[in-house]
Amino acid sequence: MADPPVRCGPMNEKRTVSGAEGRPGTAVVTGAGSGIGRAVAVELLRAGWSVVLAGRRAEPLTETAALVPEGASLAVPADVSRPGDVTALFSAAVERFGRVDLLFNNAGTFGPGGVPVEELPYDAWRHVVDTNLNGAFLCAQAAYRQMKEQDPQGGRIINNGSISAHTPRPHSVAYTATKHALTGLTKSLSLDGRPYRIAVGQIDIGNAATDMTARMQTGALQANGEIAPEPVMDVADVARTVRHMAELPLEANVQFATVLATAMPYVGRG
């Protein structure tokens, strides 16, 4: 189970209770210790958001916080697939910052790459479902409960889908199934959130340069069986997109945004 929360940034009470449109509020970013989550956390902190950084390992979270030493951040080690960890995460966020205005539901895993479906162990399938789908649900539910109850009411949830929410890579049944399921999660929450001013959208990313996509640059299995390197893009460009989605007034919502490396093999015939 998780280590206790670590207060990373200086106290800044002015930042803790805003959340009104046009002003930064409090964000919970899962998977904030690396890749896209780290880039988004840094982008939000630099823009004046208070940011709760979540992930299983404490050290990468404090490293993220250290990238913006003047920022108001709180590192809370948490495994999103564990209901108790998620409850503790949102309790820590509210205790420290008073409310939750944004959840970037980003923690995820690709699972074992390159394993044909008939050889995929059930445990591996379940780990991906627990992380990508059950974890996203648990965090969204906790955020939704808080946003419904807080005053002023409302907030925004941005789910991190994928190009794999639309179309698969070879040998990626668990990842692709969970990312398709996230689209259903996004649509359902978006509908159910309307009465409580909870806006829910999804970003579908293709080939941002992170640990998860390291193999894209050397060679990734293509649908025709070839191994080919693929173009990647900078995570900072994803982060700016998420910030744009996050800072819209709650009356406006980017329902789905697709941001991909321009020349990656996805559109048309690759």
Ligand SMILES: NC(=O)c1ccc[n+]([C@@H]2O[C@H](COP(=O)([O-])OP(=O)(O)OC[C@H]3O[C@@H](n4cnc5c(N)ncnc54)[C@H](OP(=O)(O)O)[C@@H]3O)[C@@H](O)[C@H]2O)c1
């Ligand atoms: N990079 C891309 O091009 C791309 C494209 C489409 C979608 N995505 C999505 O973007 C998200 C982030 O991926 P990334 O590329 O930034 O890869 P990454 O660097 O591997 O990030 C994954 C993050 O999730 C955290 N995490 C994993 N399991 C967790 C759990 N059970 N509880 C809490 N945190 C957990 C990890 O931290 P710990 O290990 O410390 O827990 C890590 O910080 C994923 O949902 C991924 O599917 C990425």
